[in-house]
Amino acid sequence: MKKYNFDQVIDRKNTSSYKWDNPMYAGKSILPMPVADMEFVVADEILEALDKITQHGVLGYSIVPDSLKLLAQKRIQEEYQWETAVEWQVWLPGIVPGISIACDIFSNEKNGVLTAIPVYHPFHLIPTWLNRPILTFPMVEKEGRWTYDFEAFEEALKQQPAVFLFCNPHNPGGTVFNQSEIDQIVRLCKQYNCLIISDEIHADLRIHPQSKHICIGQYIEDIPSISFFATSKAFNTAGLGGCVAIIPHKASRETFIKRTFGFMPMLSRHSIDVMSATYLHGSNWLAQLLPYLKQNHDFLLDFVKQQPGLGMIPLEATYLAWISYDETWGDLPERLLEHGLHVLRGEQFKGKNFIRLNFACPQSQLQEACQIIASLAL
Ligand SMILES: Cc1ncc(COP(=O)(O)O)c(C=O)c1O
Structure with a gap:
């Protein structure tokens, strides 16, 4: 097994880096x-997958192969114990555009978007861009971790937002929501008829040994919901993008897919082959x-x-x-x-x-x- 050296300092200046070339x-x-x-x-193995494409040299349009769909399904099952069907998958170049499209479809100018704060900024910016009301409630410190103020959460739900944007694990603050928290979120969102959009991009970055990632989607398969997964954050391929949305509810999935046409580019061969290499060898x-x-x-x-x-x-x-x-x-x-x-x-x-x-x-x-x-x- 190769031993990686994370102490190595790499010069990223002049690489069109969003971080270093600001x-x-x-x-x-x-x-x-x-x-x-x-x-x-x-x-x-990720570098090898990229080398292979370079050596082949043809960079036409790509499709997501069945093999990648099966790898994603397997990972969600093995890592997070959620049995999903391959036909629930919708592949997209990025989670943020996926969340934008979902908010556009499923909220409206009266029934807007709810999210906890502080939160990854697109969660509160997307509703603003879409001219949707934004409702927020605070994260609070409890027993040495950030969690929801569930009373404030319910109060906000009473104002009838159409969509709840859930970030699990939470950015920033790093909370991995436990079973009791997930149960409360599911119960309250069902009670107030609020669709859950769950962003699980940080799921594989659990640094606390006891924390277990629980997919909220498995408790709401019977109603519309969208859960996003990606390898890009945990395996450091963010610049290539690529993610999968799991949408069990057929009619919602079809609406979502239709709405992506013309708004989402196809996934690149680079991102597809890198995701496959990541699932297989990461x-x-x-x-x-x-x-x-x-x-x-x-x-x-x-x-x-x-x-x-x-x-x-x-x-x-x-x-x-x-x-x-x-x-x-x-x-x-x-x-x-x-x-x-x-x-x-x-x-x-x-x-x-x-x-x-x-x-x-x-x-x-x-x-x-x-x-x-x-x-x-x-
Ligand atoms: C919670 C969360 N979701 C999504 C993203 C970005 O996802 P993508 O690059 O697939 O749009 C990030 C990036 O930091 C993030 O922290």
């Missing part, structure tokens, strides 16, 4: 930790990645604990730390940027006095980031 950094030396991709080379790489991420997580958590006025709740999944800061730190994201570290401002996710920091990097870079933060302590 025009805002021109002429400055900035350590970027905003965008959710990782600083690591992907699994060998497990060794992922098994080495997760302890590395956990080590970075623990390092960062220890560091944050030592800084008066900073706070962080341990994550169960993802590599996106959600760090609170008090007034003694001033405008922390702005000050960090001035000192060479770019993190995302909590407001982007509808969270005030937080930063989101991506720790999926060699530990040397994380240490550098912590040094910059420490240098700003009063």
Whole structure:
């Protein structure tokens, strides 16, 4: 079995990297930790799949082969214990466009979209783009993890949103929703007749050994729902895109498929072959990645604990730390940027006095980031 070296620092500048080639950094030396991709080379088998395409050299239109559909079905069954049918699958180039189309179809200008905050920004931006009412309720800290304020959730549901956007594991905050939470979400959404759109892109990034990913879709097969899965986030192929929507309800699936025509490009051969290689051969790489991420997580958590006025709740999944800061730190994201570290401002996710920091990097870079933060302590 190949041993991967996640300590290796790779120069990503001048690679059209969304993270490293941000025009805002021109002429400055900035350590970027905003965008959710990782600083690591992907699994060998993924590179081999890409080499094969290059050697063949023809880049025409592609279809999703049955073999890939079966691999996705197998993974959902084996990893998350949800038995799905292949015909429930709809393949798309990305989850965010898929969520946009789903919100467009299933909500309207009266019955809008509900989501917990803070949340991955497209969840609150998509309804705004679509001119749909957006309802939110807060995540709260309970027993050392972020969870829902279920009373506020129910109050929001009483205002009759048509769609609930569920992020599991949650970005930011890293919650892997447990059985009791999933049961409550299902019960309440059924009671208030609210369709669940579940984004499970972070499902394979569980760094807490006890956390188990539970697919909400298995409890609502009899009513319309959409669950999105992708290998792109956990296996660091985000730039290639590719995802699968599981839509058990036939009429909703057909409506969704029709609505994608003309709005969604076809998947590229690169993304198709890379997803196949990932499902087939990615497990060794992922098994080495997760302890590395956990080590970075623990390092960062220890560091944050030592800084008066900073706070962080341990994550169960993802590599996106959600760090609170008090007034003694001033405008922390702005000050960090001035000192060479770019993190995302909590407001982007509808969270005030937080930063989101991506720790999926060699530990040397994380240490550098912590040094910059420490240098700003009063
Ligand atoms: C919760 C969540 N969903 C979706 C995405 C992006 O998905 P895609 O690139 O398939 O649109 C991200 C990226 O960070 C994410 O965090």
